[in-house]
Amino acid sequence: MLKSFPNLDNFIFILFKLGQGGFGVFAKIFYMKVDYIKFQIFKSVYQAHRLEVGVVAAKVVNNDDFQAGEWDTAGILNNDPDQVSPFFVRSILYRKFEYYTVILMEFANLGSVQNLVEQRKTLPIPIVRTIMLQILNGIQYIHSKGIIHKDIKPSNILMHSPPGCGRVILKITDFGEAVIKQDNLNPPYVNVAGTDVYMPPEEIFAFGTGQFFADEKIDVWSAGIVFYQILTHTFPFKSTKIEDIKEFMSRQILERPDSIDNDILWNLIDRMLTFNPYFRVSANDALQHPFFTNEQATTEITDEQNELALKAQEAYQNGDLNVTQYETYPMFVFPLTEVQKIVGNVDPVQEDRDTKRIISEFQKSNEVKFDKN
The missing domain is CATH 1.10.510.10 (Transferase(Phosphotransferase) domain 1)
Known part of the structure; x- marks a missing residue:
């Protein structure tokens, strides 16, 4: 359910919780203004929206728990472009505030x-x-x-x-x-x-x-x-x-x-x-x-793996930067249908549409001006 906090100059709004994890509450949110975080549980991870990078995962940790080594690690791994290895979550930026640190990372849309x-x-x-x-x-x-x-x-x-x-x-x-x-x-x-x-x-x-x-x-x-x-x-x-x-x-x-x-x-x-x-x-x-x-x-490579790899090859050859070389190899292809057989009918396309619609509607109805800082 959508929640907003209009009484705060800086606010946060939550769509729904994704579940519990090692870092506390996982929730799906769009747009985060840092002043509100002090009221939240530390060591939490959210789905968030930031104007210049779009939908991301935002990890919020108490400054006492923040480990600089985690960001140092991110710096090393981010030296290579996505095409070199897509098999880890990339950190985008982090910012340290008075009580907590926020790390923005790539968002993964199917859970773990x-x-x-x-x-x-x-x-x-x-x-x-x-x-x-x-x-x-x-x-x-x-x-x-x-x-x-x-x-x-x-x-x-x-x-x-x-x-x-x-x-x-x-x-x-x-x-x-x-x-x-x-x-x-x-x-x-x-x-x-x-x-x-x-x-x-x-x-x-x-x-x-x-x-x-x-x-x-x-x-x-x-x-x-x-x-x-x-x-x-x-x-x-x-x-x-x-x-x-x-x-x-x-x-x-x-x-x-x-x-x-x-x-x-x-x-x-x-x-x-x-x-x-x-x-x-x-x-x-x-x-x-x-x-x-x-x-x-x-x-043992399946027909579906071959078909999806062929589509990836075409996109890759056409310059699609969202496709890595690994996705063009059939043995590396993990079909979405196999995940759907196990966890149910997850639909990344519909979720993406819903996400964009909710962000747009909330921005318009509340006249939100996104801060790039």
């Missing part, structure tokens, strides 16, 4: 991979392959920039479908725990932080000291748990209690579930969930695994 996981539905192998391919490419790109994410999980992987294209792009978000490596020889000594069920053994067993030496293999383990969860609708440990997670990691036995009957896929999951990080596969090597590169992977 957590929405898929919660439905507990079996996905076709070609779609599983595409999901894994996009996420691993995002992780590989982040690692190539000397960044360790440290909190890869379904709710930190957003889904976005540019209206009318029929394709879904997965985007890694929330770099609040990310670490920037100073060099390639000495792994950083970092605090234990993140989400227990997605932490690797080297982090779980550092709970006592609170710190450990971290490298990129942390993110590979976390992604492996995400893929295991997508495939089995559960975790490889008895329960999500920390005691059971530690028991699983102490035994160092990863049992193959009956639901993963593809030998090549299981081999990749097993290599990502290797207990010793020294022997764990890297994101770059995982992308060279036969699950992605053998003849079977090519033959």
Whole structure:
């Protein structure tokens, strides 16, 4: 329901809540004037509108909780254009105020991979392959920039479908725990932080000291748990209690579930969930695994993936800057229809129309003048 605050010179209006997340309330809003934020819950993320950039995600954090490293990470990742890697959420700008900081980021219109996981539905192998391919490419790109994410999980992987294209792009978000490596020889000594069920053994067993030496293999383990969860609708440990997670990691036995009957896929999951990080596969090597590169992977590409890739190729050749080279490769194509089969009839085109209409109507009825500052 639309809410406005005309009694304030600077106001905010909310359409509806998207749900709860790690940063507090997620709400869908258009136009934010900063004076009102002091009345809101800190650590919140909103869908917002800003005149010069359009619809964005606005992350609002208490200054005490704002981590400058998150913006430093954004600066590194933003050095390359979208076409180089579309698989992470780009930060646009941030502004620090007296009590809080606002970070504007790309908006993703289909929620997160957590929405898929919660439905507990079996996905076709070609779609599983595409999901894994996009996420691993995002992780590989982040690692190539000397960044360790440290909190890869379904709710930190957003889904976005540019209206009318029929394709879904997965985007890694929330770099609040990310670490920037100073060099390639000495792994950083970092605090234990993140989400227990997605932490690797080297982090779980550092709970006592609170710190450990971290490298990129942390993110590979976390992604492996995400893929295991997508495939089995559960975790490889008895329960999500920390005691059971530690028991699983102490035994160092990863049992193959009956639901993963593809030998090549299981081999990749097993290599990502290797207990010793020294022997764990890297994101770059995982992308060279036969699950992605053998003849079977090519033959399993669906007709819809081929058709959507062909449309993307035409748009790309015609100079459409919203299309990246990845979307022209059928194996990378995640059809919107597959998301709709799982979460319902989401419609990015209609949502985009509704968004623009509501912004326009609200501006006209309230004679809003948007401030670019």
